[in-house]
Amino acid sequence: MRILVLALTTLASLAPVYAEPTYSRDVSRIIQAKCQRCHRPNDIAPFALMTFDDASTWAEDISRVVSANIMPPWKPVPGHGEFKDSYGLSAIERQTILDWIAAGAPQGDPADLPDLAPATGQWQLGDPDLIVQMPQSYDVPRKKDDYRCFVLPTGLDADKWVNAVQVVPGNKQIVHHVLLFIDTQGEADKLDGKDGSPGYTCYGGPGFDVQTLSGIAAALDLTGGLGGWVPGTRVQTLPDGVGLLLPRNAKIVMQVHYFPNGHPGPDQTKVGLYYAKTPVERRMRYLPIVNTSFKIQPGEAGKEVTAKFTIPFFFDAHAIQIAPHMHLLGRKIKVELAGAKSTGDMIQIDDWDFNWQGFYTFQEPVALPAGSTVKLSCTFDNTKDNPKNPSDPLKVVGWGEGTEDEMCLAFLGVTLDREKLSLFNVSNRQPLK
Ligand code: HEC
Structure with a gap:
């Protein structure tokens, strides 16, 4: 006691x-x-x-x-x-x-009380080196969600290395999130303005195939992404010596998710690009880990779809960012690393929400040694109990760009350890056109 x-x-x-x-x-x-x-x-x-x-x-x-x-x-x-x-x-x-x-x-x-947080100007990192914007303002229609791609010319006649990107929404109340892609082939121009308004309808991607490349072809030369903007995120600068290649004459394709919710209005969103200030030795490439051949049956809950990619011999890499991606049937998504030299979870999201997808920057770049395998697993719910299910009646759902299609995809922003661009003193890619 x-x-x-x-x-x-x-x-x-x-x-x-x-x-x-x-x-x-x-x-x-x-x-x-x-x-x-x-x-x-x-x-x-x-x-x-x-x-x-x-x-x-x-x-x-x-x-x-x-x-x-x-x-x-x-x-x-x-x-x-x-x-x-x-x-x-x-x-x-x-x-x-x-x-x-x-x-x-x-x-x-x-x-x-603490001191007030310092007011930040419009540009978090000061004036950008280049500002590109929607050529004209777009009248967002009165509907719940509107996904629209805009083609933004850069006017650049030389390749540029970009190391930070900030999107400034024109109309903060209705711009929900923004994804940026690079088009070097003029694909987006073919779609632009066809329905009489600036841009064209697209969902999740730029409306043409950039993300189905896989394997080593993808690792070597990916059609570019430039990242994205999700409300509340701060601009992340790439590590010294790393850059995103913006080829001359490329167009930036900006996908905007508008959420007008009864408050339609005009929007003209802009993108600020910051160029690398130190010589770039390694290019950041977006490596897609992706499964494009799944089918989710109507009424199926907890359907797991997986994909994996093994880092090839010699192509030891580091992952700087990760952006998991699914549409509305997605419930959980997880990326793991398995292999003799490295193992561990890269990201796990247990309450996936298409509206709050993000580009996450690792605290420290994650080593992806050759031979290690990046494993992606996506869990989908194609039942009526999923309040976000866009299909009524339920239907078989597979890969696609539409709101009612699905994706099981994670982009890794990677650099290749052995790349040393200064050896060649050129960008490692000849601009197309
Ligand atoms: C990244 C942006 C962001 C951050 C950070 C954020 N919110 Fe919100 N919040 C929103 C938005 C946007 C909405 C409107 C609803 C929606 O879009 O989900 C909202 C809605 C709300 C609502 C109303 C929800 C309802 O169902 O009526 C509350 C309460 C709230 N937030 C509290 C908070 C608190 C407390 C924090 C910090 C602990 C926080 N929020 C952080 C963006 C944010």
Whole structure:
């Protein structure tokens, strides 16, 4: 008995003094770091969370979405891949918010408030080297979702190495996300404006085949992507000595997902490109890990589709970014690395949401030694229980570009360890045309 009492007293004295969280001291700091990138005036979230009044007005909703893991919309499961600029809540931060609301959302002493986050200009990294934009503004129609590709000329007459890209939505309230592709073949021009409005309809991709290349052909010379923009993400600069090749005369194809939700209006989105400031030795290429030959039967839940790619002999590589991709039947997606020298999870998302897909930059580039295998697994739900299922009646679904088609795909932004462009003193690819 005495021992027990002793143990209890010791435990009690070790426990930190519990202080009820207050807005000023605790919650304001979490909201500043994890919510305000979207919940600020004139940004994509429907209301701002800048002050105590804002947070206490929304306290009930905050409690609901934070406990259900709906907000913040950071998808990768912690512990499966480490990413830069994560805005996910830690378990402690989540609990602090919930405890604060449960305690009646007390303000605390305003003297404890943190300094306001510094205001950032439109361009996070200062003025870009090149700004390209939609040639004319597009009147977004009154519908729930509109996926539109625009062809952006660069006017460049020399190849450029790009090491950071920022998209600035023209109309933040309705631009949901943006994906950027490079077209060197003039494919997009053939589609542009055919229906009488600027651009053309596309979904998930640029509307022509860029991502079905596989294997070594893909690893050596991929049709380019330039990354993308998802609300709330900060611009990531590629490591020194690494660049994305933007061939001269190429067009940038920008896919915009509009979510007008009853507020149609004009949009003219622009893209700022920053050129590499140090010599580029290795080109970042987008390596697709992809399965294009699956069929998901109507009524099938938990259907798993897999793909794998083994890094060929001599082509040891490093992965800088990862962008998993599925459409509306996707529920889970996971990328793992298996092999003698390296193994581990690269990314895992257990509540896939097409609207919150992202380009994730690894905290440190992940080594992909020759012989190791990158394994992708996608889980789909083609039942009526999937509230996002676009097909009614249900149908057999396979690979395709449409909203009602599916994809099981992960792009890895990779560099090849043995590449040393300065040996040739040229870009490693002759521009087409
Ligand atoms: C990456 C951008 C982003 C971040 C970060 C973010 N939100 Fe949101 N939030 C949104 C958007 C956009 C909506 C509108 C609904 C939607 O599109 O999902 C929203 C909606 C909400 C809603 C209303 C949801 C409803 O169902 O009515 C609440 C409450 C909320 N967010 C709280 C938070 C809190 C608290 C944080 C930080 C812990 C946060 N959000 C972080 C973008 C963001």
